Amino acid sequence: RKEVEQDPGPFNVPEGATVAFNCTYSNSASQSFFWYRQDCRKEPKLLMSVYSSGNEDGRFTAQLNRASQYISLLIRDSKLSDSATYLCVVNEISNFGNEKLTFGTGTRLTIIP
Amino acid sequence: GAGVSQSPSNKVTEKGKDVELRCDPISGHTALYWYRQRLGQGLEFLIYFQGNSAPDKSGLPSDRFSAERTGESVSTLTIQRTQQEDSAVYLCASSPRPLDEQYFGPGTRLTVT
Numbered sequence: 646r647k648e649v650e651q652d653p654g655p656f657n658v659p660e661g662a663t664v665a666f667n668c669t670y671s672n673s674a675s676q677s678f679f680w681y682r683q684d685c686r687k688e689p690k691l692l693m694s695v696y697s698s699g700n701e702d703g704r705f706t707a708q709l710n711r712a713s714q715y716i717s718l719l720i721r722d723s724k725l726s727d728s729a730t731y732l733c734v735v736n737e738i739s740n741f742g743n744e745k746l747t748f749g750t751g752t753r754l755t756i757i758p
Numbered sequence: 759g760a761g762v763s764q765s766p767s768n769k770v771t772e773k774g775k776d777v778e779l780r781c782d783p784i785s786g787h788t789a790l791y792w793y794r795q796r797l798g799q800g801l802e803f804l805i806y807f808q809g810n811s812a813p814d815k816s817g818l819p820s821d822r823f824s825a826e827r828t829g830e831s832v833s834t835l836t837i838q839r840t841q842q843e844d845s846a847v848y849l850c851a852s853s854p855r856p857l858d859e860q861y862f863g864p865g866t867r868l869t870v871t
Contacts, residue, residue, distance in 0.1 A: 677857040688849055688862035689801070732801070736857045743808060744856055745791075750800030 648672065648737045651749035658723055659757050665719045666752045668733030673714060679734040680707055680718050683751065689732055692718075720754075728756045760784065762863035764850050770869045771840055779835045779866045783852030791860060792825055792835050793849045801849065807833065808856050840870045 651668045658664045670678075678695035693700065695707040695716050706719040716735075720727055733749040763782045771777050783790050792804040803817035807827040818824070822840075827833040837844055847867050851860035 679859055688864055689860075690862070691859045694859065734860075743811065743814065745789075745806050745808075745814060746853075746857065746860060747803070748793075748801045 648747050649733055649735050649749040651731075651733050651752050653750060654753040656752065656754045657757055658754065660723060660725060662723050663719065663721050664723055664754065665717055666731065666754075667715045667717045668735075668749050668752075669713075669715045670733075670735040670737075671714070672735070672737050673711075675714075675735045675737065677734075677736040677746065678707075678709055678716050679746075680705075680716075681732040681734055681748070683730045683732055685729075689748075692731070723756050725756050725758060728754060730754070762850060762852055762861050764848075764863035764866050766866060767864065768867045768869075770871060773842060773870055774839055776836065776838045777840055777868065779837075779848050779868070781833045781835070781850030781852075781863060783830070783833070783850070784854075784861055786830070787852035787854050787861075788830055789853045789856045789858075789860075790827055790830075790833050791851045791853075792833070793851070794819075794846045795849060795865075796846045804835070804848075837868075840868075842870045844868060845870045 680692040681689040682692045683689040699708040704721045730751040732751045737747040788809045790807040793801040805825045806814040822838045825835045847865040849865045851862045853860045
């Protein structure tokens with residue numbers, strides 16, 4: 646099983662709709678969670694951290710489910726500018742015994758006018 | 759302040775040549791990561807430096823790849839005897855502490871002809 650798994654999509658969603666995607670992780674001891682956004686031919690950028698109690702930033706809501714070991718991202722009232730690849734990031738124990746952040750392969754989202 | 763910088767931004771090289779890619783992290787960031795991203799693919803972890811600890815080299819695809827970092831400063835990724843499959847964008851990221859958010863550089867686009 647991969648350490649961090651995401652549905653690669655693509656998700657094609659009409660403008661104004663709500664879209665949600667999940668990311669599962671394998672290490673039950675993980676403590677740090679993030680969602681990143683990557684636009685075409687650009688570097689990834691932090692979208693939001695994910696806190697235990699869940700958190701919201703405008704139209705974006707992130708949630709953590711420790712029991713089932715997944716995090717989710719909900720985008721409300723989607724806009725054309727939301728089209729991007731969304732990357733899930735979780736801390737994992739490396740082969741060297743230290744912790745490091747591991748990226749999922751990303752979920753591609755396209756908002757359709 | 760200045761973000762993560764990488765040089766060169768683009769590199770075209772002939773198969774069999776060696777290349778050296780440079781990353782200047784944000785000042786004071788103890789953690790530094792190198793990733794490879796092939797066209798249309800996710801981030802592939804290569805190597806991770808954390809302070810003065812031994813680097814996590816578990817992602818390096820072959821012994822043609824090596825990386826160095828002196829203290830908490832510049833890092834160089836060297837690819838010897840380049841192959842066409844090495845063509846990709848090489849991204850560097852740094853973070854203040856191991857599990858903090860990562861800040862990415864703009865990447866070096868490597869093309870091996």
